[in-house]
Amino acid sequence: MSCTTSTPVPHVPCHVPAPPTKEELEYVDLAIVDLSKAATPEGRAQLATQVRDAMRDIGFLVVINHGYTQEQRDRIFDIADYTITHVSDEDKLKYEAKVLETGSYQGYKPPQFWHIDNGVLDRIEQYNINRNVTLREHPELLRPLLPEISEFGKHNHFNVCHLILRLLALGLELPEETFINLFNYDACGESSVTFMKYFSRSEEDEGKAKNVWFKGHTDLGGITILWSQPVSALQILLPDGKWRWVKHIDNSLVINVGDALEFLSGGYYRATIHRVVQPPLDQRGFTRLGVSYFSMPDDNVKLVPLTESPVLQREGVQRRFSDEESPIMEQWRKGRIVAYGKSELKKAEGNVEEEYIHGGLVKHYN
Template identity: 55%
Template sequence: MPSLTLPECGHYVPPPATKEDLEFADLAIIDLSKAHTPEGRTELYPQLRDALRTHGFVYAINHGYNQTQRDRIFDIAAVPFDVVPPDEMKTYTANIEKVGYYAGFKGRQYWKVDTENHILDQIEHYGINKDVTKRPHPQALRPFIPEVDAFIRHNHFNIVHPILRLIALSLDYRRSKEEEEKSKNVWLKGHTDVGSVTILWSQPVGGLQIQSPDGRWKWVRHIDNALVINTGDMMEFFSGGYYKPTIHRVVQPPEDQRNYDRLGVFYFSMPDDNVHLLPCVESPVLQQVGIQRRCPDEDAPLCVTWRKGRTTTYGRTDLKKGMEHNVEEEVIEGIVVKHYN
């Protein structure tokens, strides 16, 4: 029988919440526990729709993990940086430019933060693919992989799927009875994110900001055991511009939190590689409001092409000044991608 005792690791002690007088964004909070019933989904999807179209970010609570489970995930998240020796970590470095995704270790000073002044980033992260067996992991992390796998599945099936279902409802885009039967009722499996939906497990140390509709940057407040959810590039393609990719950035934490490490846990949802980034033209909502295409349908890139194009160039290429103030640009697959300073 499998052991009921979880492997031990250090406990991540979160720093106190900031007491700085910051301008926080006024973000909506949705109760994901309501997404399991038709009545709950009917109540939730307008809330999610309005929040994503206004700010691009929304909090989610009652997502299925309690505070203890959430704390355990942050404990595990610290293992690669607190336990794995630096020399061993280097052997698990992600070959980002070659493969086009972040699975593995990314050290500091890889991305260009400021090209003109030659300033590089100070962020290090360890990324794990949805298939946790896709590549090996450092020795100290291996005992925790079953828990990581369960966490990934929870994010994918219990959070992303309900969110996508609510977005589909907001577009009045339904599959036929025949399609449902064939699929056995399985539903869709100062930058913008590459994929469709991003989940950030709310972290105490500030730094995340969103660009408000008036162009100002506003802080995202920490809520204990809440999720911060936003849309990415691929959702803009699929929704014909109805859902814009959230413009956000990470800045230095508030002054009273600058002596703490900022540990984060994320889940990035990506469609299958062979899916074309085409708008859902069948949606009555999109037919009514009009579809905004970033490229002609015949030129729509595959998800794998867009992912690799964005990932391999991000923070590595010299950007060109755009027409807008404090905006730099690059071109991916013939499509202009903006970066916001």
């Protein structure tokens, strides 16, 4: 049970998570980064090497000792479930995200919005809340919870994302603040707290979509922080061409690099393809509840490689665009958001589909 022993105010119903799967799955071996080690110079140097290698080789890692207690973690999952299941459909329509008109996910995204494969649409409901929770209005039921959601966003940004960005800068032999200066908290953009709930599909649709719930993709931003939850469904495409599962570790974070940070690092850090698939057999009676923080560079940041890095000067730069043609963050995020699950994709080799966003090749995997 995730229920806390105390009764937080305001009260929301307790979200009871699924038990972890007992099936034998082929898990990816991810680095486990203990953020408590950052308190000493020696620990910081060790973490910088560990984070650099993980984000270069795989593009994903796991974080523990991030400053949130188990009770605090459980509370935010209670709030996430409440946001999806207790707000009325009428209110959700009032606060629906105008994705195609604005290039933004802020608000509710209803199920059956994205095309997955062979005519099958997604079964994912989500609510995106800009880290500046006052930027737009929210359903009345959620307004008493906004201070907690705001503090949760701040914790993700300052206590986790900032530290990872510092370590990634050190990995490029750049000043610690290099990336942080591009990820200003007060710059609204699209950085957000996101609550997602995945609902089951018919067996017919599972077959048509090859059991894929969210097709293989890279994230579009800087750093994604996914709060681990027990329903196994997340898979990573490794360099050997195989998909492997991400193992749940309670009160841990799964962190990955997105497109923007790959561009800024000249390809040194990897925006890795990942997907969500139908859970193992012993978890199929449960819905999958996701809690994430998506951080992005400021909208006016031009996504060109930081060629002043001594590492990039030694090892070379991989460019997706010429410097002149590189988009700013606002252009890239809006282009990716509007196109995802809506655009006509070109079939490539195997199960790969392709499209171009601002002249940059984007691949999707079914």
